[in-house]
Amino acid sequence: MRAMTIGLLVLAVSGCSGVLTNNASGGQGDGKSVTVYAVSGPEVTDPILAEFKRKFPDIKVNKIALPGTGEAFARVRAEKDRPLGDVLWGGSSELYTANADLIAPAELPNDAATAFKDPGHVWHAVDVLFQAIAVNTDTFPDAAKHPASFEDLVKPGWAGGKIAFATPKSSGTSYSLLTTMVTLHDWAYVKKFAANARLLDGSTAMFTMVKDGEVGTSFINEDLGAKWVAAGAKIKMIYPSDGVSGQIGSAGLIKGAKNAEAAKTFVDFLMSKEAQTIMVSQVQRRSSRTDVPAPAGLPAVETLKKAEVDEHWAAGSKDKILADFDAAVKAAS
Numbered sequence: 001m002r003a004m005t006i007g008l009l010v011l012a013v014s015g016c017s018g019v020l021t022n023n024a025s026g027g028q029g030d031g032k033s034v035t036v037y038a039v040s041g042p043e044v045t046d047p048i049l050a051e052f053k054r055k056f057p058d059i060k061v062n063k064i065a066l067p068g069t070g071e072a073f074a075r076v077r078a079e080k081d082r083p084l085g086d087v088l089w090g091g092s093s094e095l096y097t098a099n100a101d102l103i104a105p106a107e108l109p110n111d112a113a114t115a116f117k118d119p120g121h122v123w124h125a126v127d128v129l130f131q132a133i134a135v136n137t138d139t140f141p142d143a144a145k146h147p148a149s150f151e152d153l154v155k156p157g158w159a160g161g162k163i164a165f166a167t168p169k170s171s172g173t174s175y176s177l178l179t180t181m182v183t184l185h186d187w188a189y190v191k192k193f194a195a196n197a198r199l200l201d202g203s204t205a206m207f208t209m210v211k212d213g214e215v216g217t218s219f220i221n222e223d224l225g226a227k228w229v230a231a232g233a234k235i236k237m238i239y240p241s242d243g244v245s246g247q248i249g250s251a252g253l254i255k256g257a258k259n260a261e262a263a264k265t266f267v268d269f270l271m272s273k274e275a276q277t278i279m280v281s282q283v284q285r286r287s288s289r290t291d292v293p294a295p296a297g298l299p300a301v302e303t304l305k306k307a308e309v310d311e312h313w314a315a316g317s318k319d320k321i322l323a324d325f326d327a328a329v330k331a332a333s
Contacts, residue, residue, distance in 0.1 A: 039090025096123035098315030110271035125288035127249035140216030164218035243307030
């Protein structure tokens, strides 16, 4: 993941929608409806959709919920010659980059306010999610020995014991963590890490085992960790000093979409201050904007050292990366 600062051209905007009129890519819809393929659950989408309806009562949103980003892109690819959707909402930026042939690039006004920007304007940042090291302070009480970095997790005599870690084959969170480990260090590091890891089938187990004290250390998505800390769980979140793993939650305009202008209005709204304030206050997820503070209990984006993972490599070489991880695990056992 990498932060990019780019200048946006000042272009004419259309009507009250506040979206740019250049880069039109689809047919001529009626401008009164938009079909959204949504990857995130209703706890994320519904509060934001309610605000969109209030602000744009003349545009009907047809939301189609899909179980994952892979399924969403597969559907869009199957419909490539005759798109039935207008917007993809959800999933990390590297998957949009990997499937850029399905997305219509567009410069939107609210892109300028986001902390992360795609220079090709394929993906648009709608939330940001980081992963932290999680320590159970009952199981692992000595704060002086808590890991401060990825590198600490493989030091000889490390006091934390086995680290709960979901296999990256089944966990998107762990896949992001794995590509971060390789980027910051190398595959030799991964072999050392695997020797300290307790491999699990999914993210849920990785998260709950540290909360319940079954292990001293794991990783956790920061929004869930903050909720558990606020609820009284004995968890401490530590953002690695050598680089923080993270995902840029994104949205994109489906190439050839019939309702292209309504789609631009919708995606631009997702990045608006109104929508991003809801993202923080109701969804309790970190905003993509620089002018919307992080949810309570989370540090400001600017205070974190973000790992700059090559998204083309992470998305395009996934099979090889997973095979190399399996080899590292086998070598460590």
